[in-house]
Amino acid sequence: MEIFRNTIRTHDIFTIILISKRGVRVDVDILFKIAAIGIVISILSKVLDEAGRKEQAQLTTLAGVVIVLMMVIQLVNQLFSSVKTLFQLY
Amino acid sequence: MEIIQIVALSLIASILIVLIREDRPEIALQMTLVAGIIIFLRIMNQIFIVIEFLKDLSQKANIDNLYISTIFKIIGIAYIAEFGSQICKDAGSSSIASKIEFAAKILILVLSLPILMAVMNLILRILP
Numbered sequence: 573m574e575i576f577r578n579t580i581r582t583h584d585i586f587t588i589i590l591i592s593k594r595g596v597r598v599d600v601d602i603l604f605k606i607a608a609i610g611i612v613i614s615i616l617s618k619v620l621d622e623a624g625r626k627e628q629a630q631l632t633t634l635a636g637v638v639i640v641l642m643m644v645i646q647l648v649n650q651l652f653s654s655v656k657t658l659f660q661l662y
Numbered sequence: 663m664e665i666i667q668i669v670a671l672s673l674i675a676s677i678l679i680v681l682i683r684e685d686r687p688e689i690a691l692q693m694t695l696v697a698g699i700i701i702f703l704r705i706m707n708q709i710f711i712v713i714e715f716l717k718d719l720s721q722k723a724n725i726d727n728l729y730i731s732t733i734f735k736i737i738g739i740a741y742i743a744e745f746g747s748q749i750c751k752d753a754g755s756s757s758i759a760s761k762i763e764f765a766a767k768i769l770i771l772v773l774s775l776p777i778l779m780a781v782m783n784l785i786l787r788i789l790p
Contacts, residue, residue: 660738
């Protein structure tokens, strides 16, 4: 029982450290955000294609990929740093 | 009930990914990545509990800290490599995925060399 209590305490400390270090805890919102961006970008690119503006459609696609990549890279960084602290990979 | 949340999240994510994949395969791939990361970050606290328990157990059994930390490092490398290689396989570039696995194998071998040396020394001491 003592071991278990000890573990829980360290685990709480770890969570607090993680929250304070990385800002907000990761949430599901980002998934829906990315899905929305994807749908909007595909509609925009289709409309621009129909209007005969191929280059702007291409640029829209590129901008969407870059915006999503900006969000994903932060998450990947969070994943790598948490795996590093978890398994003591330094 | 953590598992219900995770399964619901995965189902919603896969439906959205199927919806998006037709038009924008690159954004669908990034959604796959994000879903995997969110699931891992959700169960990270439980993994931490398990690791603390194993560490406690090894301290009680008087196992050298070198061995147990090496095992954890190997698990971490294997997890990261598996994650990356599966994402690469999903994206259709399975040759890069197999190269990631190769690199992970080499890194794990390098990490486990000291343990192998210790075993060899033990055998050499016992044998003659």
